[in-house]
Amino acid sequence: MAGTAVRGRLTWQTATVGAVSDETPRVRTLILEVPGWQGHRAGQHVDVRLTADDGYQAERAYSIASAPGEPLTITVERLDDGEVSPYLTEEAQPGDQLEVRGPIGGYFVWEAESGGPLLLAAGGSGVVPLRAIVRHRSQVGSSVPVKLLYSSRSFQDVIYSSELDFPPDGVEVIQTLTRSQPPSWHGYARRVDRQMLAEVAWPTADRPLAYVCGPTSFVESVAAGLVGLGYPAERVKTERFGATGQ
Ligand SMILES: Cc1cc2nc3c(=O)[nH]c(=O)nc-3n(C[C@H](O)[C@H](O)[C@H](O)COP(=O)(O)OP(=O)(O)OC[C@H]3O[C@@H](n4cnc5c(N)ncnc54)[C@H](O)[C@@H]3O)c2cc1C
Secondary structure: OOHHHHHHHHOEEEEEOOOOOOOOOOEEEEEOOOOOOOOOOOOOOEEEEEEEOOOOOOEEEEEOOOOOOOOOOOEEEEEOOOOOHHHHHOOOOOOEEEEEEEEEOOOOOOHHHHOEEEEEEEHHHHHHHHHHHHHHHHHHHOOOEEEEEEOOOOHOOOOOOOHHOOOOOOEEEEEEEEOOOOOOOOOOOOOOHHHHHHHHHHHHHHEEEEEEEEEEEHHHHHHHHHHHHOOHHHEEEEEEEEOOOO
């Protein structure tokens, strides 16, 4: 049985696109139906592979947006000049088929026994695996306190906004909008910096655990900021999405 599970993770499996929903003008959530999906943990990702009519293939990694036990779900931000994300955000329709491989990753995973308090920091689509962690926390009835510091370009770029407006008990959402803010905006209005982290982050005496995800530059600056505040580097978990801007 163990051999079957390992083979399942490493093998490309056919996925059928189920429901799709637009989160923002550039971001779409897709439910993927994978017969025999073996399940996943909060914080893992999958590889998605597309094959063109001429046989050309492209594969990219996408974090899993759903909690363990929920249908496999990804949330993709469109890069206009990208190869894969424009297809997933604009063309993929329910019933279309693609391939997935996974779930992948054991480091950027949160489970109840991982503890907390949790500082979750996201830049742009980096919120995707953190959403899975928040959902999993609710699912298992954990009361670990959570702060989610989430940086977006503008109000209309906020992913999962309806969920973030009503977070579960014990989850505080702190948002910053880096490029433009609506007139009534009461959150932060700049890129995440040392001062913001000092105001938001749990005191180090609480032995917090941090998960930082997003574009490489965001992840590196936030992780360095947290270490500068005294967070032990091994308690700051990072997931880099690449050079995409936020
Ligand atoms: C672990 C992990 C999880 C991820 N999870 C998510 C997620 O949940 N949601 C999400 O939206 N994204 C996620 N990503 C990012 C995702 O994998 C893709 O990188 C993203 O969707 C862009 O892919 P693309 O094919 O559209 O763009 P690409 O074709 O890869 O292009 C990306 C950018 O690089 C530029 N570029 C491409 N090739 C070159 C070149 N040769 N020289 C210079 N510039 C070049 C393009 O112009 C474009 O701006 C994740 C990445 C990782 C590693």
